[in-house]
Every structure is written in structure tokens, then in C-alpha cells.
Amino acid sequence: MAGSEPVSAEGESMAVDAAPRKPRILLAASGSVAAVKFANLCHCFSEWADVRAVSSSGSLHFIDRASMPKDVILYTDEDEWSSWKKLGDSVLHIELRKWADIMVIAPLSANTLGKIAGGLCDNLLTCIVRAWDYSKPFFVAPAMNTLMWNNPFTERHFISIDELGISLIPPVTKRLACGDYGNGAMAEPSTIYSTVRLFYESKAQQGRAVVTLR
Amino acid sequence: MDCSDPASKKAKAEAGCAITRKPRILLGACGSVGAVKFGHVCRCFAEWAEVRAVVTKSSLCFIDEQTFPKDVVVFCDKHEWLTWKKLGDPVMHIELLRWAEIMVIAPLSANTLGKIAGGLCDNLLTCIVRAWDYSKPLFVAPSMNSIVWRNPFTERHCTEIDELGITLIPPVTHTTASGDFEHGAMAEPSTISSTVRVFYVLKMQKK
Numbered sequence: 001m002a003g004s005e006p007v008s009a010e011g012e013s014m015a016v017d018a019a020p021r022k023p024r025i026l027l028a029a030s031g032s033v034a035a036v037k038f039a040n041l042c043h044c045f046s047e048w049a050d051v052r053a054v055s056s057s058g059s060l061h062f063i064d065r066a067s068m069p070k071d072v073i074l075y076t077d078e079d080e081w082s083s084w085k086k087l088g089d090s091v092l093h094i095e096l097r098k099w100a101d102i103m104v105i106a107p108l109s110a111n112t113l114g115k116i117a118g119g120l121c122d123n124l125l126t127c128i129v130r131a132w133d134y135s136k137p138f139f140v141a142p143a144m145n146t147l148m149w150n151n152p153f154t155e156r157h158f159i160s161i162d163e164l165g166i167s168l169i170p171p172v173t174k175r176l177a178c179g180d181y182g183n184g185a186m187a188e189p190s191t192i193y194s195t196v197r198l199f200y201e202s203k204a205q206q207g208r209a210v211v212t213l214r
Numbered sequence: 215m216d217c218s219d220p221a222s223k224k225a226k227a228e229a230g231c232a233i234t235r236k237p238r239i240l241l242g243a244c245g246s247v248g249a250v251k252f253g254h255v256c257r258c259f260a261e262w263a264e265v266r267a268v269v270t271k272s273s274l275c276f277i278d279e280q281t282f283p284k285d286v287v288v289f290c291d292k293h294e295w296l297t298w299k300k301l302g303d304p305v306m307h308i309e310l311l312r313w314a315e316i317m318v319i320a321p322l323s324a325n326t327l328g329k330i331a332g333g334l335c336d337n338l339l340t341c342i343v344r345a346w347d348y349s350k351p352l353f354v355a356p357s358m359n360s361i362v363w364r365n366p367f368t369e370r371h372c373t374e375i376d377e378l379g380i381t382l383i384p385p386v387t388h389t390t391a392s393g394d395f396e397h398g399a400m401a402e403p404s405t406i407s408s409t410v411r412v413f414y415v416l417k418m419q420k421k
Binding site (some may be wrong): 033058061109110113117118152154 | 298340341
């Protein structure tokens with residue numbers, strides 16, 4: 001089929017050039033105050049990876065678009081159907097899912113956590129999650145105020161997403177402990193970046209080892 | 215740090231006078247036909263409590279703001295981030311949650327019931343519920359069409375919220391606005407108010 005040729009070609013090139021190509025990281029922000037750090041997070045990853053960004057409508061209140069890296073495209077809900085006119089046209093959340101090697105949601109809000117745990121997909125971000133290929137790594141860095149964190153749903157939802165195969169980058173507990181509900185919970189952008197990079201490079205080494213053994 | 219600011223100190227001082235002070239009750243309304251009675255619910259509670267109200271976007275279709283008592287402040291989604299400009303600024307759902315001693319959602323719609331049962335928090339009302347401290351009482355008075363009430367999800371969701379610690383004030387057999395004569399109509403405002411008041415008085419007596 002005509003529609004599958006470009007994807008196959010791209011797949012082939014990926015296989016041949018896997019080692020030297022920059023990893024493709026899809027970064028996403030949901031509606032938490034900690035989203036004020038999203039631009040900083042994108043900068044951290046841009047130094048090392050090819051980055052695209054997705055934001056939920058709730059997170060846009062906190063993201064300063066002017067401070068986003070210039071080479072990072074930021075997709076929002078209104079982009080979802082802009083490329084679709086008729087059957088056969090590309091759907092954005094499917095294209096982004098195919099493009100990405102790794103996905104990171106930081107911050108992950110309590111609301112989006114609940115949606116993911118329940119399989120809901122009512123916006124661009126949650127549609128990508130719902131379609132995600134779990135042979136590829138997926139990280140979340142939650143951010144919510146202490147009172148929401150203590151609610152029983154949080155633990156229940158984390159169990160659900162852990163079963164899906166999502167890795168948790170835990171919040172900074174010392175800020176939670178003092179009751180700071182403004183921004184405190186999310187791990188530092190540098191921590192999120194180094195966690196993902198270490199994971200990626202260790203996986204890349206495993207891949208090369210397998211190739212060598214053959 | 216926020217936990218040592220003047221507002222917190224004032225709150226602690228006021229807590230010491232809990233017995234002589236009117237209870238603080240946060241009333242919530244969802245998008246159900248029963249919301250036409252929300253003004254009446256507020257009046258019933260305002261007779262014996264200090265009241266603030268939270269309404270969802272859908273509930274505004276049914277609520278007549280002119281029926282509200284003048285001393286009741288009404289919050290809706292647009293207020294959520296009005297007070298927030300930078301890190302450290304207050305977040306509305308947290309401020310309301312800290313203020314309230316009791317929360318009552320009347321009417322509770324099927325949609326919001328499902329959201330609460332699933333831990334979703336996509337508006338001011340559901341954010342407050344998601345962060346609620348269950349050492350404080352939370353009541354809900356459902357209101358939905360009888361066909362919706364009988365759907366299997368309703369029982370499942372009611373079981374979920376019961377496990378959370380939410381107390382249900384059951385709907386009544388009534389003729390609903392859509393003409394059905396079965397369970398589903400919200401309990402009467404006076405019933406809701408007296409149920410919560412009895413609970414509050416009993417709780418105070420234990421202290």
C-alpha cells in the first residue's frame with residue numbers, strides 16, 4: 001500500500017543508522033503548576049536529543065512559550081486534526097507516536113494520571129499515551145500538591161500505570177513534607193533528563209552487545 | 215514557607231474557637247436538573263453555617279444566581295487561576311479545601327460521580343474532591359434521570375465513593391423534570407441540610 005511505504009523506508013533507515021542518530025524524545029506537559037519548568041526541561045533534552053513537545057490545554061497556563069527552545073515544535077490540542085481532511089490523511093497523535101523513541105510526561109498532573117490509569121483519551125496528549133508502544137520507554141514525573149498526593153487514588157493510579165509499563169520519576173519529598181503546594185513536587189529537570197539519558201544509553205549498549213554476539 | 219504565613223496562623227487560632235463558631239460548609243453543584251434548587255440548598259445551610267459555593271460549568275445552565283443568599287460567595291472554574299500569577303501564589307482549590315470543614319455536593323451529576331469514582335480532577339470542583347482530607351465529612355446528593363440511576367455504572371461508582379469515605383444522601387422517588395416517576399431526583403434541600411446538621415452536631419458533641 002502506498003500509505004505504508006514511507007514508514008517502511010524510515011524504519012529501514014532507523015535500523016541502519018540507529019547508533020549515530022540522535023534519540024527522538026517526545027516531551028509532554030500536563031496541567032500542573034510545575035509546568036513552569038517545562039521550557040527548562042526541553043532545553044536540557046535538546047542538548048542531547050531531537051525533541052518534540054506536547055502540552056495539554058491545562059498546562060498552557062503555566063508554560064512560557066517564549067522561553068521554549070527555538071528548534072522544539074510545541075503541539076497542542078488544536079493541532080490534532082489540522083492535518084486531517086479525509087480518510088487516509090495522517091492523524092497527529094499516531095504520527096507523533098511513530099516518531100518518538102521515548103516519551104516523558106513532566107509534569108504529570110493528578111488529572112492526567114487518572115485519565116491514563118483509566119484509559120481515557122480526550123486530548124492530544126492522552127491519545128498518544130493510549131496508542132503508545134510499550135516496547136519503547138515511557139517515563140512520567142508527577143507533580144501535585146501534598147493533599148492530592150496523599151489521596152488514596154494516587155497510589156491506586158500508580159499501580160495501574162506501573163502495570164502498563166510506565167516508569168515513575170518520583171517527586172521531591174522534602175518539598176512535599178513542608179506542605180508547599182505551589183510547584184514543589186516535580187523532580188528537577190536535570191534529574192529527569194539524566195534519568196532518561198542513563199536509561200537510554202544503557203539500553204543502547206545492550207543493543208550493541210546483542211549485535212556483537214550475533 | 216506557606217505553612218507559617220499569617221493566614222495559617224489565623225486558621226489555627228480560629229480552630230481553637232471551633233465550638234462557638236459557625237461551621238464552614240463548602241457546597242458544590244453539578245450539571246443536573248436538580249441544580250435549579252441549588253440556591254435553595256445554599257439558603258438552608260446559610261441559616262446555621264458559613265457557606266461558600268462551587269459550581270461546575272454545566273451547572274450554570276440550571277442555576278439562577280438571583281436565588282442565592284447575598285452572603286454566599288460563589289466560585290466557578292474561571293476563578294481557579296485568577297489568584298495565580300507566579301510560583302508561590304495561592305491555588306484556589308487548595309484555599310477552599312483548607313477553609314472548608316464539611317463539603318456537600320448537591321446535586322451530584324452522573325458525570326461528576328464517574329469522575330470522582332475514577333479520581334479525575336479536571337475542574338475546580340473535582341480538584342477539591344481529589345485533594346479532600348477524609349478526616350472531614352464529604353456528602354453527596356445525586357441527581358440524575360432514573361434510567362441513568364439504574365445503569366450498572368452508578369452502583370459501581372457509588373461503591374467506589376463509599377470506600378473513599380463519601381456519605382451518600384440518596385435520591386427520592388419523585389417526578390423529575392423530564393417526567394419520570396422513579397428514583398433519581400435529588401433529596402429535598404431541607405433534608406440535605408438537616409442530615410448534615412445532625413451529623414455535625416453529633417460530631418461536635420463527641421469533642
